[in-house]
Amino acid sequence: MASRPIIAEDIAYLRRCAHLAGLADSRVRDNPRVGAVLVYQHRIIGEGYHQRAGEAHAEVNCLASVAAKDRASIPLATLYISLEPCCITGRTGACTDLIRREGISTVVFAQRDTTPGVDGQSVALLTRAGITVREYPDFAPTLAVNAHRRVLTTMGRPRIILKYAQSADGLLRPANRREKYWITGPVSRRLVHRWRADTAAVLIGGRTVVEDDPALTTRLFPGPDPRPVIIDLRDRCTGKEKIFQTRGKGPLLFTGTDRQDIAAEKIVLGPDLNKAALTQVLTKLKEQRYGEVTVEGGAGLLRAFLSAGYWDEARIFTGRVRFGQGVAAPSLPAGCQAVQRSTIGDDLLEVFINPAP
Ligand SMILES: NC(=O)c1ccc[n+]([C@@H]2O[C@H](COP(=O)([O-])OP(=O)(O)OC[C@H]3O[C@@H](n4cnc5c(N)ncnc54)[C@H](OP(=O)(O)O)[C@@H]3O)[C@@H](O)[C@H]2O)c1
Structure with a gap:
């Protein structure tokens, strides 16, 4: 050479x-x-x-x-x-x-x-x-x-980024869901929109779709919107949420049963959120030529990806707010060290790389 x-x-x-x-x-x-x-x-x-x-x-x-x-x-x-x-x-x-x-x-x-x-x-x-x-x-x-090309060619799946925000007391959301809540500030939110422009697909769990009704667009940063990919094995989505009214091809929906009541590209996975189900999701995403995907929560989906070992990078924001009680943020495997630590507005951003993907 x-x-x-x-x-x-x-x-x-x-x-x-x-x-x-x-x-x-x-x-x-x-x-x-x-x-x-x-x-x-x-x-x-x-x-x-x-x-x-x-x-x-x-x-x-x-x-x-x-x-x-x-x-x-x-x-x-x-x-x-x-x-x-x-x-x-x-x-x-x-x-x-x-x-x-x-x-x-x-x-x-x-x-x-x-x-x-x-x-x-x-x-x-x-x-x-x-x-x-x-x-x-x-x-x-x-x-x-x-980095995504090496994952694709050596592991045969898209590169996976986990992204979530936790409160200062380690919660993904407060117990009381009646009021809208924010964990991160406007600068972090803009950064997340920038990241969305760089990854062609964003994965979220069915419960997050129903409870948060997110749009998952890049409205705070110029760039293409990612395609929403919803893993909803308990068939919680109704099809009326914002994400189903979106532009382009609309979401790719993985369901528990063969439901006919939602107009979206659908794939039936069955009821279990296990490694085999996630493998099918990743195989489908690779077939559809997604090189890199971001998992934006919630807790159930993040934990499923972590316990299957299907992650390459984790981007974790910690805000200043404290909730006291609520849904606990997932834990990364013991020994994971942050490769980057920065302050974004009032938030802490830590980036971890999976040492053993
Ligand atoms: N702070 C953040 O960064 C952030 C980001 C996204 C979402 N969130 C919050 O996280 C909350 C949602 O998190 P989540 O964990 O409840 O839901 P989720 O991750 O959005 O969705 C996971 C889905 O998988 C289902 N599930 C869990 N275990 C399963 C199993 N063993 N077999 C089959 N299905 C299974 C859950 O069913 P069930 O519905 O029956 O539990 C749920 O519908 C939302 O309230 C949202 O506010 C926070």
Whole structure:
């Protein structure tokens, strides 16, 4: 692997690639987030990122952005990409063909693409074509933007983020549900809407749909709304809740019985919220090309995912309010350490990574 020595300029442009890749929202679905930069004589002459599954890859957008006056420099330029370019024709053409067609002589990327049929094949192909290739497999910023691809290709399921807010005394909601309650402040709520724009599906339990009647939109942040996925094995939803009046395809509903009274895409799972049921949910979501999903509660659903071991990251807000009595927040497995701790407005945000997914 030609990844030594580390060239400082390579690292600087790969950092720019990671930044561009991170601009992509949930419309990349189960595709990788990829950024690309074309550099000639220490000057960026083109850049782009993959924005939407089925549409142009980062390399294509990058080369298309090169101004007419710079096009003659393309063969002498270095193409930086956050991920190994693809060499297979899927919904769009192979990027290795584009690189060869444009006559680019040097390609630098961070990680190999673990997609079957790519994974090193592109390196071999480019090298055979006389193109210089440098790789930086340990470059952390691009690993983080594509965490979902590694989960998909190694575990065969979407990446799962658990997200919830607890009161200062560790409760998800107060015992008294008569009044509307808030645990987090406006800045945290906006951040949650931003996260929603980045994950194509949000899962919630049937009881949360009925009790909270959430809209699950991104109204506080510009970006696509996620698709609501409801796990309602006790058939509590009535079909009149806000979520069923939503835009687009409407929710995907997993039910206990074959009910005909709700107009939504439905899948019957039976009455038990166990690992087998969750496996079926995840298999369906993978089939529908969801690369990353967020579980936004409530307690029953979060606990079911935790006890099945189906989680990769947990984002937990702790507010200042105290409820005294109510529904207890779930506990993460013993030994989980926060990898990030920040103050968002008046709230504490802690992020945990599952050490053994
Ligand atoms: N603070 C937060 O971040 C946050 C986020 C979301 C929701 N919440 C709160 O959480 C509350 C809802 O939480 P929740 O735990 O009651 O419900 P939930 O997680 O929304 O839904 C879980 C559903 O699964 C059902 N269930 C539980 N165990 C089961 C089993 N073994 N087999 C089959 N079905 C099973 C439950 O049935 P039953 O209805 O019969 O119990 C419930 O309908 C709401 O009041 C909401 O306010 C808080």
